[in-house]
Amino acid sequence: MVNKLEVAWTLVVVGLLAGVAVYSTVLLYHLDSLPANPTEYVEVIGHQWYWEFIYTNGTEVNSTYDPTTNTVSGGALWAPPGAVVQVNVTSTDVIHSFNIPQLGVRIDAIPGRMNHFAFSVPNAAAGTEYLIQCTEFCGTFHGTMRSFLVVT
Numbered sequence: 702m703v704n705k706l707e708v709a710w711t712l713v714v715v716g717l718l719a720g721v722a723v724y725s726t727v728l729l730y731h732l733d734s735l736p737a738n739p740t741e742y743v744e745v746i747g748h749q750w751y752w753e754f755i756y757t758n759g760t761e762v763n764s765t766y767d768p769t770t771n772t773v774s775g776g777a778l779w780a781p782p783g784a785v786v787q788v789n790v791t792s793t794d795v796i797h798s799f800n801i802p803q804l805g806v807r808i809d810a811i812p813g814r815m816n817h818f819a820f821s822v823p824n825a826a827a828g829t830e831y832l833i834q835c836t837e838f839c840g841t842f843h844g845t846m847r848s849f850l851v852v853t
Contacts, residue, residue: 735787735817735818735819736785736787736819738785739784739785739786739787739819740780740781740784740785740786741756741757741780741781741784741785741786741787742756742757742786742787742789743755743756743757743778743780743786743787743788743789744788744789744790744791745778745788745789745790745791745799745810746790746791746792746793746810747790747791747792747793747794747797747799747810747835747839747846748763748792748793748794749794749795749839749840749842749846750835750839750840750841750842750843750845750846751763751764751765751766751775751846751848752764752778752799752833752835752846752848754776754777754778754848762775762776762777763775763776764776764777764778764847764848764849766845766846766847766848768844768845773847773848773849777830777833777848777849777850777851778833778848778849778850778851779850779851779853780822780850780851780852780853781822781852781853782822782823782824782825782826782827782852782853783821783822783823783824784821784822785819785820785821785822786819786820786821786822787817787818787819788808788817788818788819788820789815789816789817790808790809790810790815790816790817790818791810791811791812791813791814791815791816792810792811792812793812794812795812795839795840796809796810796811796812796837796839797809797810797835797837797839797846798810798835798836798837799833799835800833800834800835800836801820801831801832801833801850802832802834803831803832804820804823804831804850806818806820807836809837822850822852823852825852826852827852827853828851828852829851829852830849830850830851830852831849831850831852832847832849832850833847833848833849833850834846834847834848835847
């Protein structure tokens with residue numbers, strides 16, 4: 702004999718799980734979508750042990766970090782305040798992880814694969830710097846694989 706209370710509880714649980722599944726699928730789709738008209742496009746290439754930034758105007762910069770002075774020479778990732786930046790990330794040698802911790806940005810740089818994502822630059826004063834670091838152990842000088850996002 703079927704207990705009506707058991708059937709009701711089962712239907713409630715199934716309905717709840719179906720609702721969470723649909724909501725999660727829609728949410729993931731929107732989180733992974735790229736903006737229609739980003740302000741900036743930048744290609745980021747991870748190398749052992751530096752970041753290379755290539756801008757749409759043809760400018761290429763390699764950032765080399767000096768841990769003794771906490772400075773980067775050779776360039777950085779530049780973006781205006783409030784800009785939506787689409788970043789295309791890859792690697793030439795091993796797996797790296799492009800990470801801007803203060804902005805909650807993290808994506809893997811994998812050899813032979815181009816990963817895409819976009820983020821918004823905070824409305825900060827010109828010259829504000831946000832640390833960019835590799836968070837995937839990539840070899841001996843992994844700790845020096847840093848750069849900065851500089852608000853222009």
